[in-house]
Amino acid sequence: MRYLFSNWNKISSKIRKSRRVCLFFDYDGTLTPIVSRPELARISPRVKNLIRKLRKNPKFIIAIISGRSLKNVKNMVGVKGLIYAGNHGLEIEEIGREILKPKGASTKNLLNKIELHLKKELRHIKGVIVEDKGCTLSIHFRLVSSRKKGLVKKIFARIVKPYVISKKIRISAGKMVLEVRPGIDWDKGKAVQYLLGRHKKALPVYLGDDVTDRDAFRAIKRRGVSIFVGRPKKAIKADYFLKSPREVERFIKILSA
Ligand SMILES: [Mg+2]
Known part of the structure; x- marks a missing residue:
């Protein structure tokens, strides 16, 4: 570069x-x-x-x-x-x-379900923001204390795993954010x-x-x-x-x- x-x-x-x-x-x-x-x-x-x-x-x-x-x-x-x-x-x-x-960009029901699950499991961690963006979800953790950041990732990974395996969703990560996307390419x-x-x-x-x-x-x-x-x-x-x-x-x- x-x-x-x-x-x-x-x-x-x-x-x-x-x-x-x-x-x-x-x-x-x-x-x-x-x-x-x-x-x-x-x-x-x-x-x-x-x-x-x-x-x-x-x-x-x-x-x-x-x-x-x-x-x-x-x-x-x-x-x-x-x-x-x-x-x-x-x-x-x-x-x-x-x-x-x-096609396949809308997986609203599934995303809603995952969103609720994430919110429930992450609610005890201060600073997590679970954002519904319509066809994707973002889990922001910039405001989470540094010793809890790993825990956020761990809980996230556990919740999304079955859906990732069945290819219903894809996940990605950016700067202090984890994302859930529809399973399409x-x-x-x-x-x-x-x-x-x-x-x-x-x-x-x-x-x-x-x-x-x-x-x-x-x-x-x-x-x-x-x-x-x-x-x-x-x-x-x-x-x-x-x-x-x-x-x-x-x-x-x-x-x-
Ligand atoms: Mg950017």
């Missing part, structure tokens, strides 16, 4: 030469800093305005791809005319219209591929900070530019990195100038 701004000439000429560029942004940790509670991760008015400005240039197609629910991430970003993908791409909207809900990478199928000639550029973004990095390998946000890690393979959401802001600013 190389530092994006040290290779800026190369990237900027690639972007300049492309007639259309599909810019994919993860939300938490990419457009906003990571904070203690998900509802506090607010996008700054500056970043919002820069995205609005960028959106006016027909060269750029802008997509926000988040683990949050579609409704939630749309509210958080609050810019019209973008592509929004919620729940890691299980719900996708383009310019306000639903364009995709993959769908992730941010699949969502990116699907969207690129609708914008075949566009150069894809994907920015994300977490392990769930790896699927998307893989999906655009060789065709596009993948940018990891944070200190480079061995486990994550991207073309470039930016150190923080502040640097993502700088990147958007340069593109929108």
Whole structure:
């Protein structure tokens, strides 16, 4: 992984030469800093305005791809005319219209049952937030004391195990969050591929900070530019990195100038 701004000439000429560029942004940790509670991760008015400005240039197609629910991430970003993908791409909207809900994305009854079970078993641990996101569940444990974090993971693993074995659900983990997803083969990478199928000639550029973004990095390998946000890690393979959401802001600013 190389530092994006040290290779800026190369990237900027690639972007300049492309007639259309599909810019994919993860939300938490990419457009906003990571904070203690998900509802506090607010996008700054500056970043919002820069995205609005960028959106006016027909060269750029802008997509926000988040683990949050579609409704939630749309509210958080609050810019019209973008592509929004919620729940890691299980719900996708383009310019306000639903364009995709993959088959098997709704497992509401099962998720409700697992949610109740998790809430019951985790209720004695202070700081756990079990969030119903419609087609997925998130169990946030950033606020849990460090000596109890392992216990949260253990209880989670025990409860979800039978459903994972029967392939009714899939689980994943991000920064201080565990997730329950429907058992279908769908992730941010699949969502990116699907969207690129609708914008075949566009150069894809994907920015994300977490392990769930790896699927998307893989999906655009060789065709596009993948940018990891944070200190480079061995486990994550991207073309470039930016150190923080502040640097993502700088990147958007340069593109929108
Ligand atoms: Mg993120």
